[in-house]
Amino acid sequence: MSIVTSAPQVEIVVPVYNEQATLETCVRRLHRFLTAELPFSWRIVVADNASVDATERIGRALAGELRDVAYMRLAQKGRGRALRAAWSASGARVVAYMDVDLSTDLRALLPLVAPLLSGHSDVAIGTRLAHGARVVRGPKRELISRSYNAILHTVLRARFSDAQCGFKAVRADALATLLPDVKDEGWFFDTELLVLAQRRGLRIHEVPVDWVDDPDSRVDIVSTAKADLLGVWRLLLDSxxxxxxxxxxxxxxxxxxxxxxxxxxxxxxxxxxxxxxxxxxxxxxxxxxxxxxxxxxxxxxxxxxxxxxxxxxxxxxxxxxxxxxxxxxxxxxxxxxxxxxxxxxxxxxxxxxxxxxxxxxxxxxxxxxxxxxxxx
Structure with missing residues (x-):
């Protein structure tokens, strides 16, 4: 990781795996937006979980060129593993993450982190399923997303509306109480973190977002759904x-x-x-x-x-x-x-x-x- 002299107020992690085609465009766009729009000190961390393409070369080049951009390389895959490593190493007061495709409108970032910096909330999530959100995606993904969140509401009594939106932030002090008990290292990491936060009485702030589906998404829906359901069962037994x-x-x-x-x-x-x-x-x-x-x-x-x-x-x-x-x-x-x-x-x-x-x-x-x- 590149050296940064002081801890920012907000650190935004972009977890990536084999994203050579989109990484540079994503980071430069995010960097321009943060420079122009975010009134807090910030840092971008590219968390590369074992990419085998040119992602590492691009990530290191961006960290060397752009101020307040860092690169972290992990030897194993897993989005949850990447977030755990980056967030654990962060000295920021609020840590966040977003997907590399930038499906979520970046204008939602300030409403996401501001309540955490003010002390109003402990966790903040972008939601595509609340009133005020505007979403563009196919019926298949819409059905899968709504079905999954319905399962969470029924089985785990979740009160948050959208567990899977790749747009979340956590106060560092709240994260310290949650992260040691989050067991998942993959896609279920988000859900487990939110369920634990709810069970412990932390305040979860929701931000309706504008979201456009990435048609090039390479997520294996079947294996991810299976892992998520196993995670739900584990959390039910541990309720x-x-x-x-x-x-x-x-x-x-x-x-x-x-x-x-x-x-x-x-x-x-x-x-x-x-x-x-x-x-x-x-x-x-x-x-x-x-x-x-x-x-x-x-x-x-x-x-x-x-x-x-x-x-x-x-x-x-x-x-x-x-x-x-x-x-x-x-x-x-x-x-x-x-x-x-x-x-x-x-x-x-x-x-x-x-x-x-x-x-x-x-x-x-x-x-x-x-x-x-x-x-x-």
Missing amino acids: PIVRFMSVGVASTLAYALLFVLLSGGLALGAALANVIALGTTAVANTAANRRWTFGIRGSAERVRQYAQGVVVFVLTLALTSGALATLHGIDADPAGWVQLSVLVIAGLAATVTRYVALKSWVFVRAVGRPTPLRDA
């Missing part, structure tokens, strides 16, 4: 609800075992055994959900979260204790398996309430927005 249910099942089994040991083996009585068993598993449940379900690490707000977890525990205790008291009101000396069954059912009934409380109260992200990024 907060699935993780919460797994933690809940483990907690319920641990609770049942402790209750049997305490009430039967140690003869503490059903009420006291319930308090001890539920209290023990509640602490472990809060810790597991904090780290695994909601992806929160570090000590920030840990005391508050555990304190509020205790309140949720008290509510759960009230539900299970109430169920136990009701059972004893019906039968003064119920069989052990009946007591356990009632408590397990009551605990499962409280699961939905517990999840809502953890998500919307205990582990909710701070309401205040990040501090706006300012000039150095």
Whole structure:
């Protein structure tokens, strides 16, 4: 990569593979636009993921000729891999990328990055599917795009409108929390990044764009669609609800075992055994959900979260204790398996309430927005 003396406010990555025919035209056009129109300091990075044509020669020549243009060479293919490498090496406050064909009207770039630099949003995407977008493309690609995004909305409960538009930007501080957990190195990289951002409560800003389909696109639609669907399935299995249910099942089994040991083996009585068993598993449940379900690490707000977890525990205790008291009101000396069954059912009934409380109260992200990024 060519040497740049200071970090810009915005760094735009153009991932390429065998783009000798279009690379120079793209970079020069983008360079002219940024010079004339973008009121922030910027840099263009050509991220070449293992091209075997003249792309490397052209990219290095452009980096040597044009100010604020850099070239990065990767030994392996993969758009996600190229973005990960370029973004990880960047010192910019906002990192972005766009496809080399420049299908998206460049006038959307300022509306894309401005909300991130101001601190209004964490992630910004161009969208071809929102009101106000103007798109020129064939019916086949239109159907594929809308079908894919419909799958994301249905299966992963995505709230962003267009995951595949090659026109995105991320605040560097937000990216640092997301990138380590993005596993894909190919075309699904974008979708995974957006899904993780949504799950973690980051604000995603959408910019309707003017977009013209590139008729020379060499993307293998079949293999890409297959990889994307496998990625969707992986994210579904790794969703907060699935993780919460797994933690809940483990907690319920641990609770049942402790209750049997305490009430039967140690003869503490059903009420006291319930308090001890539920209290023990509640602490472990809060810790597991904090780290695994909601992806929160570090000590920030840990005391508050555990304190509020205790309140949720008290509510759960009230539900299970109430169920136990009701059972004893019906039968003064119920069989052990009946007591356990009632408590397990009551605990499962409280699961939905517990999840809502953890998500919307205990582990909710701070309401205040990040501090706006300012000039150095």
